[in-house]
Amino acid sequence: MRIAMIGAGYVGLVSGACFSDFGHQVVCVDTDTAKVEALNNGEIPIFEPGLDELVAQNRKQGRLSFVGDIGQAARDADVIFIAVGTPSRRGDGHADLSYVYAAAKDITASLKKFTVIVTKSTVPVGTGDEVETIIREARPDAEFAVVSNPEFLREGAAIRDFKHPDRIVIGTSDERARRVMSEVYRPLHLNASPILYTDRRTAELTKYAANSFLATKVTFINEIADLAEKVGANVQDVARGIGLDNRIGMKFLHAGPGFGGSCFPKDTMALIKTAQDNESPVRIVETVVAVNDQRKRAMARKVANAFGGNLRGKAVAVLGVTFKPNTDDMRDAPSIPLITALQDMGAEIRVYDPVGMEQARRVFENVTFCDSPYECAKACHALVIVTEWEQFRALDLKALSATMATPVVVDLRNIYSPEDVTRSGLLYCGVGRPQPAAY
Known part of the structure; x- marks a missing residue:
């Protein structure tokens, strides 16, 4: 299939490279001309084990390219992924969706056939509805479907996570879009990777719920670590003692200095803001953020x-x-x-x-x-x-x-x-x- 990946940042670059390695034709689009030029010269702007070799191999095979103009890439694409940044908005903690909406507007003029437009960026519930409205108002004649397909990649293990995922979540109620997305991920069928088809809003919420739950596990064991120091216990043995329970599991029970990175801090805050806006506060997640910051x-x-x-x-x-x-x-x-x-x-x-x-x-x-x-x-x-x-x-x-x-x-x-x-x-x-x- 022909795929356009809007955004050549962490998620877009890893996803684009992996899709091209599956045999799809992928064009990564980025407005940063310096980044595009560097990528075309074989320079990778981020450190991710194995990514430089994967990009080089698929560029050599002609399946992966990088451009600065969305026009031709979108016109030829069967699927357009939006994989731009959604950082915390300065001042209020909401996810900044300006890049997502700008990408949606840029797509509109290029739609010439039925196209599946996929939000791969981490976005609050209802963002897919707004993307659909933006495109529909600009191009009422266009044939398209907007799908939510959140990413679950761990930095440092992103290529393996992409090729051997725990699950693939696809949010759509459009049968044509479902068939297209099934074809996009068909190479993973051999790995028996479970695909969860759901509605778009559920898929959007699933991403935030997953990261917030993992952040909660990290914060819980950190507070238990503080208590262990006071009472003379060993938190590593405590973690093993509870983690051997299959209902709890061992992962994310390693005490340390608190969580950071590009996902947990901004995603927990975005979930808090979404919950507050809908008058359904998530008190546990609010406490997790406060404890982690301290x-x-x-x-x-x-x-x-x-x-x-x-x-x-x-x-x-x-x-x-x-x-x-x-x-x-x-x-x-x-x-x-x-x-x-x-x-x-x-x-x-x-x-x-x-x-x-x-x-x-x-x-x-x-x-x-x-x-x-x-x-x-x-x-x-x-x-x-x-x-x-x-x-x-x-x-x-x-x-x-x-x-x-x-x-x-x-x-x-x-x-x-x-x-x-x-x-x-x-x-x-x-x-x-x-x-x-x-x-």
Whole structure:
């Protein structure tokens, strides 16, 4: 099939590349001419494992191309995906749908045959209705159907998630559109990927409900971790004890510094606003957002507590600044409020991240950027592990102990056992575990 993907950002680029790998003809459209030129030169603007090879292979086979003008791409397409950004609107927290509606308007002049228009962007309930109205008012003669097909991709594992999804949600009441979407995803039938067909509004709500529920699991185990520290329990064992219950499951029960990234913060807030607008508040999700916001900055107090509450003049090494491993995404990363709070307490900050250094330089001021974990830790009073990169899981702990001014490790991801760290001569502070006395 011929597919036009409007938006060559994270979702659009990954989806377009994967659809082309299925054998479809895909044209990705983006208004950022510099990005289009870079993509046509083989430069990938985001870090996602395997994406550069996937794009290069399908460009070489002639199944994937990048353009700046929507006209020809939309005219030839059987399916047009809208995969533009929907960031939180400044000032009120609602999803900013201006890019979605602009894309809908840009499509109208190019519709020449029956076309399925799919919102792949994460959008509030009712957005598909508005997209349909925009197109219908501009082109009452056009044959089209608007479908909701939310994405469920994890940064760092997006290609696998796309090709081996837990489910595919398709929201439409149009039988022709259903047949077209079935053909789009036909290559996944061999993987027995379940396709849930529902109405458009239900599909839109499903995306927000899924992310908000996962965010709730993260926040729940973080609060249990705080309680575990107070009573002398181990949150990892608690998580395993409850996660082995199939009704609960193990995923998203890892205590840490709070959730971040491009999805959970904005999607939970958008769901809250939608609920408020419809006079049906989601109190649990409201609490999740409030607790998570407080937690990120509170992690700085955990570092300070290792020194009796005083960080004035202390040098702190921060390992990992992206919101999760295998991405360079810094959006709403827990490292940002953490480092800001540490600086407010008078600490000097050194930073290292395997992939996110370029993005970090755009975010942080008055920090020292280092080329390795060991350079980062040199002469520091504390080493803080913020992002659980694999590169940090097997550090030479004795070498760290020898190079640091004071041997304190604050492991906000619990990637080390306290016994291994203390055996190497370091003071260990984890999350949701019994805490040592101050250094």
